[in-house]
Amino acid sequence: MNSFDQQLNEQIPALRRYARSLLHHAAQADDLVQDCLTRALERRHLWQPGSDLRAWLFTLMHNLFVNQLRKNSRQPLAVTLIDEMIGTQAAEPEQVARNHQLQRQMARLPFSQREVLALVALEGFSYQQVAVIMDIPIGTVMSRLNRARESMRQWLYHEPGPALRRVK
Amino acid sequence: MNQPVTEQDLHALVDGLLPPDRIDTVNAWLASHPEDAAKVADYRQINRELQNAYPTPTGDWTPARRKIPSRGWSAAAAMAALTLLGGVAGWQLNSYFQPPAAVTAADLSQRLVQPARVSHRVYTPEILHPVEVRREQQQHLVGWLSKRLGKPVKAPELAAQGFALIGGRLLPSTDGPAAQFMYENSVGQRLTLYVRQADDNKEQTAFRRYSADGLSSFYWVDNGLGYALTGDIGPDALMESANQVYRQLTF
Numbered sequence: 001m002n003s004f005d006q007q008l009n010e011q012i013p014a015l016r017r018y019a020r021s022l023l024h025h026a027a028q029a030d031d032l033v034q035d036c037l038t039r040a041l042e043r044r045h046l047w048q049p050g051s052d053l054r055a056w057l058f059t060l061m062h063n064l065f066v067n068q069l070r071k072n073s074r075q076p077l078a079v080t081l082i083d084e085m086i087g088t089q090a091a092e093p094e095q096v097a098r099n100h101q102l103q104r105q106m107a108r109l110p111f112s113q114r115e116v117l118a119l120v121a122l123e124g125f126s127y128q129q130v131a132v133i134m135d136i137p138i139g140t141v142m143s144r145l146n147r148a149r150e151s152m153r154q155w156l157y158h159e160p161g162p163a164l165r166r167v168k
Numbered sequence: 169m170n171q172p173v174t175e176q177d178l179h180a181l182v183d184g185l186l187p188p189d190r191i192d193t194v195n196a197w198l199a200s201h202p203e204d205a206a207k208v209a210d211y212r213q214i215n216r217e218l219q220n221a222y223p224t225p226t227g228d229w230t231p232a233r234r235k236i237p238s239r240g241w242s243a244a245a246a247m248a249a250l251t252l253l254g255g256v257a258g259w260q261l262n263s264y265f266q267p268p269a270a271v272t273a274a275d276l277s278q279r280l281v282q283p284a285r286v287s288h289r290v291y292t293p294e295i296l297h298p299v300e301v302r303r304e305q306q307q308h309l310v311g312w313l314s315k316r317l318g319k320p321v322k323a324p325e326l327a328a329q330g331f332a333l334i335g336g337r338l339l340p341s342t343d344g345p346a347a348q349f350m351y352e353n354s355v356g357q358r359l360t361l362y363v364r365q366a367d368d369n370k371e372q373t374a375f376r377r378y379s380a381d382g383l384s385s386f387y388w389v390d391n392g393l394g395y396a397l398t399g400d401i402g403p404d405a406l407m408e409s410a411n412q413v414y415r416q417l418t419f
Binding site: 005009012013014016017020021026034037038041042095098099100102103106117118120121122126127142145146149152153156157 | 210223224414
């Protein structure tokens with residue numbers, strides 16, 4: 001197996017995780033991943049061996065996602081998907097419920113903030129890398145990250161009501 | 169040179185992106201600013217909880233859109249509604265409601281993927297006669313199939329993936345001839361490559377996957393021929409072989 005295919009295969013789980021954090025619908029998320037892989041294969045000649053394939057793949061995914069949002073702008077995806085939570089690997093019912101709650105709050109974020117938070121907190125990209133992937137200034141990355149975290153913080157830890165208590 | 173602690177510092181601390189020489193400054197700041205310290209604690213907790221909520225997916229994956237062309241379905245429903253209404257309005261709207269991409273995708277599924285999968289299921293279990301012409305006569309096989317399909321076809325090499333060509337056969341497809349090449353690896357798993365004529369429409373050329381009942385197919389259209397590689401060897405291995413086929417036939 002050559003290096004491109006091998007690295008591509010290695011990134012599939014992370015791409016799937018990222019797609020799920022954006023779409024909250026396992027099948028639609030995997031469709032996005034498949035589109036991303038298709039595009040990567042079509043454009044493999046554009047990838048420079050030795051450069052960061054991971055960042056390149058996430059850039060392709062970001063662009064596909066944005067295009068998809070544009071196409072579906074009359075029917076926002078989030079509205080239809082929140083009800084169908086993706087599975088988690090937790091065993092305890094409390095943890096499963098908590099995970100779904102996190103997903104629900106994540107789905108409340110605007111897509112632009114959701115993407116930044118997922119790339120930073122889940123995928124471990126640097127702010128600079130996120131700026132490149134999303135093609136936005138680093139100042140915009142920081143302001144979106146700040147707004148995303150402040151909203152999540154408010155919803156998860158500081159809103160009254162039994163449904164939003166923190167699970168220890 | 170202690171620059172004032174900013175919001176960005178707090179995020180960078182949480183994400184492990186703070187320059188090492190700044191960590192002490194920020195921590196000292198937090199010790200005297202409980203509100204920022206609470207923020208940092210919450211941000212860290214959000215990171216942890218997000219990582220729990222989105223575990224790395226494992227196992228097989230089956231993109232749904234390939235199975236159910238939803239645009240095609242809604243267009244079909246719209247057409248049915250218009251047919252019920254009847255009349256000129258329905259006829260005029262006909263072209264508006266025909267989504268070209270969905271039609272070709274469904275078409276491809278009907279004429280390429282489904283026959284490829286049926287042929288795979290029919291011929292791969294064969295012990296005595298899995299193929300019509302064996303690989304010993306590969307030149308004859310390829311020449312014969314090219315002639316019948318009206319286009320030059322090739323039997324790609326999959327040795328790097330551990331598969332050797334067994335041979336091939338001519339098949340009836342939905343509306344013309346098709347060729348099937350069969351491959352086998354050392355443990356007896358079999359792959360088939362199904363080839364038939366297909367319209368070389370740009371919309372269709374994407375590399376697609378269809379999976380159901382433990383059988384996966386990768387399919388695409390290139391230069392007037394439709395290809396479907398089918399097998400039950402697991403999606404990653406199949407994708408690798410499909411890449412290989414694609415490269416050999418395309419570049």
